[in-house]
Amino acid sequence: MFPDQKCSPSVSRAQVVERRARLPVRAPSRRNRLDPLTAACIDVLWCKPNAELSTLLLPLLTRARTPAAIKLSAAVTIGYAGNPANDPKLISLLDDPSARPYAMLAVVLGGSEAGARKLLELLPIDHHTEAVLRRAIANTENDHFDLLREPMFSSGQIYRRMRVAELLKDGDPASKVSYGYVWAQLMTRLATGWSGPSGMSVCAVRAELYRVLMGDDADKRRMVAAALADMHARGVLLAARDAGVEEARVALLGLVPPGRHHCDTPRSEH
Secondary structure (H helix, E strand, C coil), X not given: CCCCCCCCCCHHXXXXXXXXXXXXXXXXXXXXXXXXXXXXXXXXXXXXCCHHHHHHHHHHHHCCCCCHHHHHHHHHHHHXXXXXXXXXXXXXXXXXXXXXXXXXXXXXXXXXXXXXXXXXXXXXXXXXXXXXXXXXXXXXXXXXXXXXXXXXXXXXXXXXXXXXXXXXXXXXXXXXXXXXXXXXXHHHHHHHCCCCCCECCHHHHHHHHHHHHCCCCHHHHHHHHHHXXXXXXXXXXXXXXXXXXXXXXXXXXXXXXXXXXXXXXXXXXX
C-alpha cells in the first residue's frame, strides 16, 4: 500500500498515517516473518517516527528475509527518530555489507558524528552504498528525505542530521572526497519548508533556527549560522547579528551582496 511512499497533504493519507502510527507494533521475531499488519505499519511509520520504537526496528536491517522495501522504511524511521541510543548499533551495522546501505540512510537522516566519519571512510570504497545515497537524495518519488516537522527540531533530530550533512560536505582532508549534495538537499528543504501533514513552513523553520542562534550552544550556533547563509536567509542573520550573535556576523561576511542575488532565494543544488 502507498507504493510511492509519499506523505501526501491529503486528509485521507494523513489520517491513515496518524492512525497506523498509534498501532502497537511488535518487536520483529528472528524466527517468524513479519505479519502483514506489522509490515504495513512499518511501511508508513517513518512519517511519524518514535525514538523508542526505532530501537525495535534495528534488527530488521540485518534480517535476510525482510523485504527491501520494509528495510528501507525501517531505516528511514530510525534516522528520523534521531535516537542517540541507536548510534552504536548503526555504526556496527556499517561494517556489515548487506546492512550498510540501510544503516547509512539512518545515519544520514539522524545519526552521530562518529557515524558520519565512518561513512567518510566507507563511501569512497563502497560505490554501491554511495550510489544508494545519491539516488535517495535525488529521488522525487517519495518524501524519505523531505519530511520536516516541528518535533524534529524540538527533539534535536534535525540538528543531528545537519551535523552529519556538514561533515559529509567538509569531507575527508586526506582523501579529498566530499559529499556536498547531502548538505545542499537539506538546505533546499529547510529553505522551502514542507507542505505535507503537520509540515513546517518557511517562517516556522526560520523561527526555530533563529531560536538556536540565540541559544547557549556555540557549536550549534556556528552550524545554524552557516546553514542560514546557504539558505540565503539574510534577514534572520541580520537580526541575530544585531542581537550580538558573533556567529551570525561571521556568516554574513560570506554572503553574496544582495544586489547580485535575491537574499531569500535558496542556493541551487549541485
